[in-house]
Amino acid sequence: MKNLEVAELLNEIADYLEFANEPFKIRAYRKAALVIEGLSEDIEQVWKESRLMELPGVGEGIAKKIDDFLKNGKSKYLQELKKATPVDMESLGKIEGIGPKTILKLYKELKVKTVADLEKAAKKGKIQKISGLGPTVEQNILKSIEFARKTSERVPLGFALSSAEEVVRMLKTLKEVQKVSIAGSTRRMKETIGDIDILATSKAPEKVIEFFTKMPNVADVLAKGPTKSSVRLKEGIQVDIRVLDDNIFGAALLYFTGNKEHNILLRRIAIEKGLKLSEYGLFDNKTNRIVAGRTEEDVYKKLGMGYIEPEMREDEGEIELAQHNMLPKLIGYNDIKGDLQMHTRWSDGSNTIEEMALAAKKLGYEYICITDHTGRLAIANALDEKRILEQRKDIDKINKKIRGIKILQGVEVNIKDDGTLDMPGKVLKQLDIVVASIHSGFKNPKEKITKRMLKAMENENVDIIAHPTGRLITKRESYDIDLDRIFEAAKKTNTIMEINAYPERMDLRDAHVRAAVKAGVKLAISTDAHNADQLHFMKLGIGTARRGWATKNDIINTRSLKEMLKSLKK
Numbered sequence: 086m087k088n089l090e091v092a093e094l095l096n097e098i099a100d101y102l103e104f105a106n107e108p109f110k111i112r113a114y115r116k117a118a119l120v121i122e123g124l125s126e127d128i129e130q131v132w133k134e135s136r137l138m139e140l141p142g143v144g145e146g147i148a149k150k151i152d153d154f155l156k157n158g159k160s161k162y163l164q165e166l167k168k169a170t171p172v173d174m175e176s177l178g179k180i181e182g183i184g185p186k187t188i189l190k191l192y193k194e195l196k197v198k199t200v201a202d203l204e205k206a207a208k209k210g211k212i213q214k215i216s217g218l219g220p221t222v223e224q225n226i227l228k229s230i231e232f233a234r235k236t237s238e239r240v241p242l243g244f245a246l247s248s249a250e251e252v253v254r255m256l257k258t259l260k261e262v263q264k265v266s267i268a269g270s271t272r273r274m275k276e277t278i279g280d281i282d283i284l285a286t287s288k289a290p291e292k293v294i295e296f297f298t299k300m301p302n303v304a305d306v307l308a309k310g311p312t313k314s315s316v317r318l319k320e321g322i323q324v325d326i327r328v329l330d331d332n333i334f335g336a337a338l339l340y341f342t343g344n345k346e347h348n349i350l351l352r353r354i355a356i357e358k359g360l361k362l363s364e365y366g367l368f369d370n371k372t373n374r375i376v377a378g379r380t381e382e383d384v385y386k387k388l389g390m391g392y393i394e395p396e397m398r399e400d401e402g403e404i405e406l407a408q409h410n411m412l413p414k415l416i417g418y419n420d421i422k423g424d425l426q427m428h429t430r431w432s433d434g435s436n437t438i439e440e441m442a443l444a445a446k447k448l449g450y451e452y453i454c455i456t457d458h459t460g461r462l463a464i465a466n467a468l469d470e471k472r473i474l475e476q477r478k479d480i481d482k483i484n485k486k487i488r489g490i491k492i493l494q495g496v497e498v499n500i501k502d503d504g505t506l507d508m509p510g511k512v513l514k515q516l517d518i519v520v521a522s523i524h525s526g527f528k529n530p531k532e533k534i535t536k537r538m539l540k541a542m543e544n545e546n547v548d549i550i551a552h553p554t555g556r557l558i559t560k561r562e563s564y565d566i567d568l569d570r571i572f573e574a575a576k577k578t579n580t581i582m583e584i585n586a587y588p589e590r591m592d593l594r595d596a597h598v599r600a601a602v603k604a605g606v607k608l609a610i611s612t613d614a615h616n617a618d619q620l621h622f623m624k625l626g627i628g629t630a631r632r633g634w635a636t637k638n639d640i641i642n643t644r645s646l647k648e649m650l651k652s653l654k655k
């Protein structure tokens with residue numbers, strides 16, 4: 086589906102229109118973007134059937150822009166707008182806390198055109214003097230520039246993984262390909278990816294390389310040799326491929342999965358045993374004969390250890406444990422029995438409860454929990470008391486209608502500034518599950534944020550804390566919170582910590598999961614899906630849990646409905 090791309094295009098056009106001083110047009114584009122983002126139908130289907138203008142907010146002008154984009158893969162109108170705009174909107178727009186309006190203001194007042202100009206102006210203290218901006222904004226701009234610098238070249242796993250899976254799918258259609266696998270950081274399920282690594286085996290490597298460089302989603306070929314190549318996909322991410330002999334698939338996969346430190350340690354262990362390890366196999370030093378290479382298991386075994394899951398290969402102590410046969414048995418990708426955070430049309434989601442339930446049933450789940458937003462949050466359509474009761478009836482009705490999956494009613498409540506919730510206890514008591522999270526006051530000092538969350542965890546109605554650190558991978562650092570104290574309290578109060586699998590969130594992250602598991606805290610992996618397709622994000626959360634060495638027992642939604650409910654506070 087290109088829905089998100091189209092919505093992004095319209096939003097981007099709206100950003101540039103700020104410079105053209107077209108307030109009505111801006112609003113129209115933003116509104117249309119919202120509609121398309123929330124559309125459950127495939128926008129390309131709507132387009133093919135010439136129904137674009139039937140969508141609310143899409144008039145002739147906007148329909149034409151969408152048509153051009155879907156036909157040609159780019160927008161001529163946007164290109165013209167870009168040419169006519171004097172500033173580097175794309176890079177400036179990535180700095181958190183400044184939108185197109187501020188960019189325009191900064192251009193008018195300080196002639197800021199690039200991120201470098203912005204940094205210079207902030208360092209000289211010029212931004213705080215502009216009305217409506219002030220010293221805090223200036224400090225935040227400097228922090229965001231630093232943050233953007235650190236993260237800009239890496240892509241969230243969620244995006245890289247779908248591109249990687251698509252490449253694997255295409256390569257599998259080629260008869261010359263014997264085996265093909267994702268390798269590198271994507272196979273290790275690292276939260277951000279520098280480039281995608283693919284490994285294939287074949288007797289005709291040139292044919293595989295030829296096919297690889299000509300895939301329809303390739304934008305540029307960066308390097309091309311007889312057995313390896315690098316391309317840049319249209320999505321912007323680089324993909325490296327290596328084609329090797331089928332006999333050494335295991336050794337090659339081990340090598341190209343990494344990480345580098347893990348490999349270095351393995352090589353050292355090989356040397357101690359009179360062996361030599363490379364991407365071509367494990368060899369006896371004296372005879373130069375290959376002793377293992379067909380599978381990763383073979384190689385690990387000959388090195389004197391059990392198989393290590395890719396998500397653990399980070400040189401974090403896993404090799405020593407493997408040598409002593411003491412590795413934890415990680416939660417598996419098929420162990421999840423239900424998803425405990427998702428949104429529907431009752432708040433800001435784009436599917437109905439029934440649609441979400443049917444999609445979840447297809448995934449083989451036993452239960453789901455609907456957790457629409459409540460209260461005073463600036464989210465469109467948040468639930469109040471009355472609508473929570475109406476929703477209960479809706480859920481009861483659908484539970485009667487659909488067999489084979491149980492729909493629970495929950496909410497995602499906001500933890501207010503003082504640690505209380507934005508929905509009274511007498512309402513929350515009646516719900517199956519209450520998920521609480523912080524959506525405001527991100528800049529609060531550590532002590533205050535920590536106390537806010539602690540107070541919410543002591544609340545008898547709160548079952549799960551959602552996205553506990555509030556970070557957005559490429560946009561926002563986490564708020565300052567004392568997770569040691571939070572985990573201690575989680576154990577004491579039996580509050581579940583969420584591993585939010587939404588690609589931009591991945592929160593708790595891997596290292597936090599590991600600390601939580603160590604502290605004996607129970608976890609839930611939830612997608613936070615805002616439409617039915619997004620239920621597939623679950624595997625990202627499972628990958629994160631595995632990177633945090635979590636076992637099935639640590640994750641409450643691997644349990645049957647009855648057992649899962651029993652493990653909650655109330």
Ligand code: DGT
Pocket residue numbers: 268269270271275277278279280281282340341342343344345348349
């Ligand atoms: P990334 O792409 O930055 O997210 O991280 P990786 O881990 O995918 O790193 P990448 O793409 O540079 O290399 C893929 C794998 O190839 C890496 O995990 C281990 C292996 N590798 C790459 N360079 C070296 C090296 O110099 N020595 C060893 N032992 N392995 C390497």
Ligand code: CA
Pocket residue numbers: 269270271279280281282
């Ligand atoms: Ca890589």
Ligand code: CA
Pocket residue numbers: 269280281282325
């Ligand atoms: Ca690479």
Ligand code: ZN
Pocket residue numbers: 428433434458615
């Ligand atoms: Zn939401």
